[in-house]
Amino acid sequence: MIRRISERASCFAKNFPILKSSRFHGESLDSSVSPVLIPGVHVFHCQDAVGIVAKLSDCIAAKGGNILGYDVFVPENNNVFYSRSEFIFDPVKWPRNQVDEDFQTIAQRYGALNSVVRVPSIDPKYKIALLLSKQDHCLVEMLHKWQDGKLPVDITCVISNHGRASNTHVMRFLERHGIPYHYVSTTKENKREDDILKLVKDTDFLVLARYMQILSGNFLKGYGKDVINIHHGLLPSFKGGYPAKQAFDAGVKLIGATSHFVTEELDSGPIIEQMVESVSHRDNLRSFVQKSEDLEKKCLTKAIKSYCELRVLPYGTNKTVVF
């Protein structure tokens, strides 16, 4: 589905400051008039070799594209190459499917482990489902950022193992925006994972916004796509439940929140984003919890935005590259 290029691209430019200065003309796609230049992103991961950057940048330049930003990471003592480029191009000169084909040719030449292109003004937004339990401060933050256009996703549904009264702010917001809320009650014996899998089968990734049920390996395998969690603690410290209390009891001077990919082992997946704040002897458990909650909702939305902007790449067995 191609929505108005000017509308979608200006939204994209808002989320990509580097593109604000791009020469963007909001007229029609007719190239006899001034060409419409739209933003694209490409990420690449392969074994390191000489000349990769030249090949990738030439691929863009050869079709009249203009690179506005380019990040490269080649770790020491590890023969791998990561890059992320932001560019603008004329989709009349360089049709969307040809962009994929041209980068795929280079990916095949280098045996790339990852090569993904995203053109937000053309490609469908990522479809996500949000899972939460009782607390909804993370959900509320995500809904507000989404409403402000700062989270380029389509929220297909919200799933919770807790019911919510229909006259609450969250429920009225969801109803106003046509986002279904599914109350899927769970017990220790029955986590209702098959029901959840049915509800999320058409999503691109899942977000656990304070979902207090541990997902089984079968669920993660059955879903087969990324699941992103927010932990209101500074992992790897204080895994599991009540991390703010764990931190308070430990007398820490820094508290934090961690957004990470969900793996079968609890709170042990590759970390995407962390945020911290100082605490002192003047703090009590209530202020620890409040500060943690403020951090976690910001940490989660930043992690989701980075993920949607193709800034997050798997690195090694349990790390990430975040451009």
Ligand SMILES: Nc1nc2c(c(=O)[nH]1)N[C@@H](CN(C=O)c1ccc(C(=O)N[C@@H](CCC(=O)O)C(=O)O)cc1)CN2
């Ligand atoms: N497979 C995974 N599932 C989940 C992860 C994960 O990393 N891997 N993260 C959690 C979220 N979480 C911390 O961020 C967390 C969730 C649940 C618990 C916990 O002890 N749950 C109890 C039940 C608590 C309740 O019902 O209120 C339990 O399952 O026995 C600790 C940490 C989401 N899932």
